[in-house]
Amino acid sequence: MSMRVRGTALAYGATAAYAAALRPALLSWGATDTEADTSYPSDELIENATSRSTMAASLPAPPEAVWPWLVQMGCGRAGWYSWDLFDNGGRSSTDRIVPEWQDLAVGDRVPTVPSGASYFRVEVLDPGRTLVLRSDLELPSGRSFDPRGAMPRSYADGIWAFHLRRLPDGCTRLIVRTRGRGVPSMANRLFTWILGEPAHFIMQHRQFHELRRRVARREFAGAEGTEGAEADRARRGDLRLLR
DSSP states (O other), X not given: OOHHHHHHHHHHHHHHHIIIIIHHHHHTTTOOHHHXXXXXTTGGGSTTOSEEEEEEEEESSOHHHHHHHHHTOBTTTTBOSSOHHHHSTTOOOOSSOOGGGOOOOTTOEEESSTTOSSXXXXXXXXXXXXXXXXXXXXXXXXXXXOTTSOOOSSEEEEEEEEEEEEOTTSOEEEEEEEEEEEESHHHHHHHIIIIIHHHHHHXXXXXXXXXXXXXXXXXXXXXXXXXXXXXXXXXXXXXXXXX
């Protein structure tokens, strides 16, 4: 077997292995089968989606304590609690809840770059339960556009949805659903499959970790001076990441 044929066979084999085993795990990391299969508010916003993911984590605080961290997200705001060098202009995401960033409403723009040329638009806001951000980008410029007007020749649009559910112990199950599509379809699918999905996994995994660290610290601070299981739970909060 020639080196070229062997290399081609290895490439096909690696692609098949990624598609069959690794990719499904990335797209449903942390989520139960039920969570991954459930329909959530806002799924209908992106019809005929060509990409979808559902990731989840358990956070050591009630939904009302997690919610303020989510509504203040954004570039030039609290950041995204992920890898700030890549998605927040190198500026560190805040470690505190900032009152002036809590007044978010449907229709508001949440910047994704310092210039504000691209942004998420708030599509759904149900305090303590659901926050849905939508992105509509003209390609190749990467600038946001209003989908209610004329559609560009090439574009990508999608939602980034945060669903909070209270667990029996009072903590929060955070389920993050994405749905996306693009035109031209084949080019969009290839980009999403090769770069978009792995990048989202890396950034979302980091965001779960950083949110867990932030809410656990605040829960621990609130538990200081208490005794027993409640205080111990707060101390161990940063270890609570359940599949």
